[in-house]
Amino acid sequence: xxxxxxxxxxxxxxxxxxxxxxxxxxxxxxxxxxxxxxxxxxxxxxxxxxxxxxxxxxxxxxxxxxxxxxxxxxxxxxxxxxxxxxxxxxxxxxxxxxxxxxxxxxxxxxxxxxxxxxxxxxxxxxxxxxxxxxxxxxxxxxxxxxxxxxxxxxxxxxxxxxxxxxxxxxx
Numbered sequence: 063x064x065x066x067x068x069x070x071x072x073x074x075x076x077x078x079x080x081x082x083x084x085x086x087x088x089x090x091x092x093x094x095x096x097x098x099x100x101x102x103x104x105x106x107x108x109x110x111x112x113x114x115x116x117x118x119x120x121x122x123x124x125x126x127x128x129x130x131x132x133x134x135x136x137x138x139x140x141x142x143x144x145x146x147x148x149x150x151x152x153x154x155x156x157x158x159x160x161x162x163x164x165x166x167x168x169x170x171x172x173x174x175x176x177x178x179x180x181x182x183x184x185x186x187x188x189x190x191x192x193x194x195x196x197x198x199x200x201x202x203x204x205x206x207x208x209x210x211x212x213x214x215x216x217x218x219x220x221x222x223x224x225x226x227x228x229x230x231x232x233x
Contacts, residue, residue: 071208073099098161
């Protein structure tokens with residue numbers, strides 16, 4: 063599960079950098095990017111509720127696999143944004159999407175070792191992009207690298223917040 067941790071850490075890094083750069087993105091919004099980065103891996107629900115069980119319960123063909131595609135990701139982040147109050151939905155949708163995009167980018171460009179990535183653009187096309195093959199999902203070093211970068215980004219963000227609180231003691 064090192065790949066799940068890597069995706070969440072990359073979401074943290076991106077969200078924290080966005081919170082440093084844009085005032086509208088507060089440190090509390092970083093979690094939304096992290097959830098978005100994790101959302102394509104909601105397909106792993108299959109480990110708890112197998113396709114066959116859902117198929118037997120519903121009586122129709124079923125698969126969790128489309129959750130790890132662009133179409134499934136759009137569906138998940140749209141449904142996730144509906145859980146929030148209407149005034150927060152647009153920003154949450156954008157932050158979820160940024161996180162999900164980071165997930166798919168890491169998977170397609172860096173991870174898939176077979177030479178071809180999964181059909182990320184399904185249901186629009188079955189085309190499989192060439193993959194970078196830099197690491198496997200079972201490798202631990204990407205999580206270590208992402209963790210070290212996350213610590214550096216956390217430290218920078220903390221120092222900026224501390225410096226801002228010294229300049230403006232009331233807020």
